[in-house]
Amino acid sequence: MTHGIKVGALAILPLALGAAVYGFAFGILAAQVGFPWWGVGLMGALVHAGSSQIVAVEQFASTGPVLGAVFAGAALNLRYVGIVASLSEILDGLSLRKKLVAIHMTGDENWALTMAERAKSPDVGAAFLLGSGMVMISVWTTSTAVGAAIGAVLPNLERFGLGFAFTAAFIAMARGLWRGQSQALPWLVAAGATIAAVSLGAPKAYGIVVGALCGLSAIYLASRANEAST
Structure with missing residues (x-):
């Protein structure tokens, strides 16, 4: 060892x-x-x-x-x-x-x-x-x-x-x-959700939480869609 x-x-x-x-x-x-x-x-x-x-x-x-x-x-x-x-x-x-x-x-x-x-x-x-x-x-x-x-x-x-x-x-x-363009969707969703949350007056830290959760949701939905199509 x-x-x-x-x-x-x-x-x-x-x-x-x-x-x-x-x-x-x-x-x-x-x-x-x-x-x-x-x-x-x-x-x-x-x-x-x-x-x-x-x-x-x-x-x-x-x-x-x-x-x-x-x-x-x-x-x-x-x-x-x-x-x-x-x-x-x-x-x-x-x-x-x-x-x-x-x-x-x-x-x-x-x-x-x-x-x-x-x-x-x-x-x-x-x-x-x-x-x-x-x-x-x-x-x-x-x-x-x-x-x-x-x-x-x-x-x-x-x-x-x-x-x-x-x-x-x-x-x-x-x-x-970053692992390539296949990850673009969750990154864009997370970025958009974070910007939207902060623009609506949410503290930056909470905006990051919202963005992370939305990004994870995008990954989950995309994986389910891929499974359904195969």
């Missing part, structure tokens, strides 16, 4: 570098709205979900309701239900403690890499997932904490028009999740 962990840790390094960049940007902006560096690092280690953390910080920055941030983050991470389900065969045979650790360390990057490598070689399994996950969570936690420590001593970046970092991070993450 040690060999598999090492292989996974080395294989994920290029993706970890990309995560470090937007983790650093997130840390700076989080510090700018009042989060201490240790709080940002602790959030990275315990939550380990960049999109949810960005939504939460944006919500706090706009003095929005905490419950809205929680709901928005949960909606953004609904995909992990499917991701965890796809790991059932890989995690089979591990103790409950190791399964929970592996699930916590699983993110978009190391999950996708593990599944891609497993498609090439069935021998790739839990060790590879754990090794790559250890690197990702370590890099994410460290980069966000370092970014926050530096951001705390910088002037207010909003004055220089650098508040776009949150949006840029979201675009980077969304681009990594």
Whole structure:
């Protein structure tokens, strides 16, 4: 198992570098709205979900309701239900403690890499997932904490028009999740529903929840339509 962990840790390094960049940007902006560096690092280690953390910080920055941030983050991470389900065969045979650790360390990057490598070689399994996950969570936690420590001593970046970092991070993450034109419909439905909800006066966090639910509904209806046609 040690060999598999090492292989996974080395294989994920290029993706970890990309995560470090937007983790650093997130840390700076989080510090700018009042989060201490240790709080940002602790959030990275315990939550380990960049999109949810960005939504939460944006919500706090706009003095929005905490419950809205929680709901928005949960909606953004609904995909992990499917991701965890796809790991059932890989995690089979591990103790409950190791399964929970592996699930916590699983993110978009190391999950996708593990599944891609497993498609090439069935021998790739839990060790590879754990090794790559250890690197990702370590890099994410460290980069966000370092970014926050530096951001705390910088002037207010909003004055220089650098508040776009949150949006840029979201675009980077969304681009990594894009799997082709076949996914265009749920993305468009989610975007349209979110824009409509915010335009009608709903808080941004609730708009994200509405958009996510509508996007999921579009996926479900499209799958049912495909089943009916076959």
